[in-house]
Amino acid sequence: MKYARDSRSASRSDEETAQLLFEALPWIKNLTGKTVVIKYGGAAMVDSELRADVMSDIVLLKIIGMKPVIVHGGGKDINEALSHYDIPVEFKHGQRVTDDATMEIVREVLGGKVNQELVAAINVHGNLAVGVSGADAGTIVARELDPELGRVGKIVRVNADYLESIMDNEYIPVVATVAQGEDGGFFNINADVAAGHIAAAVHAHKVIFLTDVDGLYEDFSDKDSLISNLTLEETEQMLARGEVDKGMIPKLESCIHALKAGVFRSHIINGTTPHSLLLELLTDAGVGTVIHSTHAAYEQDTHPHPLTQFAARLSENI
Ligand SMILES: Nc1ncnc2c1ncn2[C@@H]1O[C@H](COP(=O)(O)OP(=O)(O)O)[C@@H](O)[C@H]1O
Numbered sequence: 001m002k003y004a005r006d007s008r009s010a011s012r013s014d015e016e017t018a019q020l021l022f023e024a025l026p027w028i029k030n031l032t033g034k035t036v037v038i039k040y041g042g043a044a045m046v047d048s049e050l051r052a053d054v055m056s057d058i059v060l061l062k063i064i065g066m067k068p069v070i071v072h073g074g075g076k077d078i079n080e081a082l083s084h085y086d087i088p089v090e091f092k093h094g095q096r097v098t099d100d101a102t103m104e105i106v107r108e109v110l111g112g113k114v115n116q117e118l119v120a121a122i123n124v125h126g127n128l129a130v131g132v133s134g135a136d137a138g139t140i141v142a143r144e145l146d147p148e149l150g151r152v153g154k155i156v157r158v159n160a161d162y163l164e165s166i167m168d169n170e171y172i173p174v175v176a177t178v179a180q181g182e183d184g185g186f187f188n189i190n191a192d193v194a195a196g197h198i199a200a201a202v203h204a205h206k207v208i209f210l211t212d213v214d215g216l217y218e219d220f221s222d223k224d225s226l227i228s229n230l231t232l233e234e235t236e237q238m239l240a241r242g243e244v245d246k247g248m249i250p251k252l253e254s255c256i257h258a259l260k261a262g263v264f265r266s267h268i269i270n271g272t273t274p275h276s277l278l279l280e281l282l283t284d285a286g287v288g289t290v291i292h293s294t295h296a297a298y299e300q301d302t303h304p305h306p307l308t309q310f311a312a313r314l315s316e317n318i
């Protein structure tokens, strides 16, 4: 996906640029020192130019004082590699049926190619990113979820200390969701599920799912039904009524898991929209769906703020 990069600076005066930077100050102060888990995967990850820009945005967030943890997927890359080796692709309930041959490919693609490419895209800005396999230091430990799914894991624990030690040393952990098995082998973990567990374990302030749609729709066939915010309870009710399907189910379940563990907010945003992360984190205007514990908690935290102007102008100019 291509998009214009330079129109923005051309259409803005120096004074406006200074104002934009100044208005970001309260947001930067608010987020300093906070851990934010960012799940990046799926269709939002396939375009290399866009991927480089998302990694640059994460570098910016790190430089302004946040502590990002990236948890990445790579389902499409796994599918390509499997078709290259003539291994069939099969999913059940949103999870890849993972026999031993598939597990080897998952390890190579997630722990190798995809992880290294994301780390490299960050490290062009300085040596900030550390690639972490979920199997390193028991970062993610799992056991069999369901014999029908083969080597798909159910997470039993996360080594938050290891991830925090990486962040304490000012690095950004970039986690591939290959788990260490309690049985000594490896397990394949859905990256949405892993992000929710990791956010809970590191007591993240927020968990953000970058995907290929603008957020959660009340009715996916109606593009006017995007939900800007909803509570944990409303999310549970939507799931129970069967109103969401496909990849949105593990995302919502992970949002619920993270919120119940004390994560302040879960966000679902469009990773194919340029700078959606910056808009979501540095403005009140928001660009996707926010899930929060209660409406009261949401209202208390969401004040009208001059920076909403920053959001509007940033959106206009990209
Ligand atoms: N109610 C809904 N709102 C938004 N997306 C939905 C909904 N129900 C199903 N979906 C599907 O969920 C998909 C996102 O999940 P997924 O494809 O797994 O994303 P990713 O690959 O980014 O993890 C959307 O592209 C959409 O097809």
Ligand SMILES: CC(=O)N[C@@H](CCC(=O)OP(=O)(O)O)C(=O)O
Pocket (backbone or CB within 6 Å): 040, 041, 042, 043, 072, 073, 074, 075, 076, 078, 094, 095, 096, 106, 152, 153, 177, 188, 189, 190, 191, 192
């Ligand atoms: C068990 C399971 O389904 N694992 C996923 C892991 C990668 C992933 O989740 O990638 P996306 O976020 O890009 O979809 C898989 O094999 O595709």
